[in-house]
Amino acid sequence: MPTLTNWNDEVQFDVPNDQFKKPEQISDVQAIVKQAFEQDQHVTVIGAMHSTTACMAGTGIVISMEKMDSILSVDKNGLTATVQAGVSFRQLCSHLKELGLQPSVLLEWGNFRIGAISGTQANDTSMKRSAQFSSYVQGVKLVTPTGEVMEISETTNSQNLAAIRSHNGLFGVVCEVTLRILETRPLQVNFQVTNVDSFLDDFTEQVKGLKSDNDQVFGMLFPTTGELLFQRRKFVEPGTPHGWLDPIESKGISLYGGLFLPLVKALTALRPSAAVAQLLHAALIHFPLKIIRHTSYIMDPCDRGIIWSEDDPNFEFYDWAFPEEKWPDIMRAYLQLSQRFQRERNYIQPLPCAIYFIKQDESSLLSRSRTANMMTVDPEYPDPTDPTWREFRFAFNEIAVLYGGIPHINKTRDGAINHLAKAIDPDVIRQYLELRKQFDPKDLFLNDYFKTMFSGFL
Structure with a gap:
């Protein structure tokens, strides 16, 4: 009986051998699903199981599409x-x-x-x-x-x-x-390092400048130091020479995934006091930021998709998106929460909070940016099993909903399942579920995770 495990080992479920299916063609899928329909068996389809929520956990027939890879x-x-x-x-x-x-x-x-x-x-x-x-x-x-x-x-x-x-x-x-x-079109990449308070005080003009000069901007806020790193990306014409750091960048955020994250995980395992940990993390942060702020290079966009192996760092993230105009307020609230947990619980956020810009988009029914441009507050933590990290997530949930936050279905353990249906327009959810019911009148594809998430509408 195989045990299926998500990428950071926090979600696991067993599947009997005769119920774990790996079809090789569409006709195989049809046969599996028809039999399940006739026998009223639940069906779950898994991908790479990169989610940190139990959205992929199912009972009955479990289908992996890994052999249909052409x-x-x-x-x-x-x-x-x-x-x-x-x-x-x-x-x-x-x-x-x-x-x-x-x-x-x-x-x-x-x-x-x-x-x-x-x-x-x-x-x-x-x-x-x-x-x-x-x-x-x-x-x-x-x-x-x-x-x-x-x-x-x-x-x-x-x-x-x-x-x-x-x-x-x-x-x-x-x-x-x-x-x-x-x-x-190659991506030209450079970096901007600033202080989060300065950025928030001049938020409108700062974001305006980022939008006018760049095609993409990815941010990392380090709560222990207040430093804010923006990776700024701009498409340039083909044929532009590539820089010497391209092979490093193609392995992810170089100084983050390859150096900073493993060191932080090692320090976290030692459980130093918050004061000592803050000093150590500050030293770890300052050195890479001094190097990276002077870096500029060009890379092929296709090199960004890297394979993470089972022994890669299994940190956890917690992705909420907020209307752009409310982002300064939720960011200040997040920082205050981090400071409170440091004072009261001897707990710090050693990894950066990831910041994505998500342009308004109605293309998908459950889009998190249906009504506005959004920005994320995506805390990360090196030890998914830490009980205080769980308490921090619950506390963050409470303030996130106050600022119009929408959790990521796949990336907010203890978040999306309780709050997503409250955060999205109820008429949109009803429209989604009514159509889903037309496709699946027996609810064979509706697992426990989504039953709970949509419980107020089912």
């Missing part, structure tokens, strides 16, 4: 790619790179499988256009809960496309995905 076609003129659901993001990037093409959204997690992220809230950061991967899904081939094959696209059954871009595995089995892609 890139079916690439239309260089129409700028689309059609792939099977088990294709990884890294696999897609590698193939497109050879053709001088790139995905529309540049994710750093190469393990993601396209079928899964075609209908979730997976996003990068963007100042100019949508940052959500599913917004660029032009169509899918879906095996419905009755075992039939349905095509949903911008021209066929288009009334269902916005919901399918938020499918979360609840509408059936996505077997093929057609994506909008782009001609490759």
Whole structure:
């Protein structure tokens, strides 16, 4: 009986051997689903299990799409790619790179499988256009809960496309995905280091400047020092020479994932006092920031999708998105909460809080930016098992909802399941669930996680 485990080992569930299915073609999926429908068995489809919530945990039949991993076609003129659901993001990037093409959204997690992220809230950061991967899904081939094959696209059954871009595995089995892609344009990357208080005091002008000068901006706030690092990215013309740091950047945020994170995890395991830990972390932070603030280089966007192996650092994140105009207030509240936990609980946030810019986007029904431009407050922690980290998450939930926060379904353990239905327009949730019920009248694809999350509407 295999035990399935998410990327940081915090979500596990057992699946009997005869109920763990790895189909190799659409007809296999149809046979599996038809039998489940006839026998009233629940069905769950898993991707790379990178989520930190139990959104992928299921009972009954569990389907892995890992053997359906072919890139079916690439239309260089129409700028689309059609792939099977088990294709990884890294696999897609590698193939497109050879053709001088790139995905529309540049994710750093190469393990993601396209079928899964075609209908979730997976996003990068963007100042100019949508940052959500599913917004660029032009169509899918879906095996419905009755075992039939349905095509949903911008021209066929288009009334269902916005919901399918938020499918979360609840509408059936996505077997093929057609994506909008782009001609490759290299990314020029440089860095800006500032103090968070200065940035917040001049927030409107600071954000205006970031938007006018960059295509993408990714931020990291270090709560222990108040330093704020922005990685600024701008598309440049092909043929621009690459810089010497490109191979490092293609492994992720170089000084973060390769050096800073392992050291922080080692220090956290020693359990020093908050005062001592703050001094140690400040030293760790200052050195990389002094180096990186003078760095500028150019890279191929397709090199951002890297594969994280099982022994890579298994830290945890906690991603909430907030309306842009409310971000300064929630950021101050987050910093106050961090300071309170340091005083009262001898607890600090040693890892940075990640900041993404998510442009307003109604392409998917459960988009976190349907009504406004959003910015995230995404705390990270090196030890997912720490009980005080859990208490901090619960405390953060309480203030997040006060500022219009929307939790990430896949990245907020103890967050999305309790708060997402309260944060999104109830009419949108009803529309989503009514359509989902039409696809799955027996609720075979509705697992316990989503039953709880949508309990007030079911």
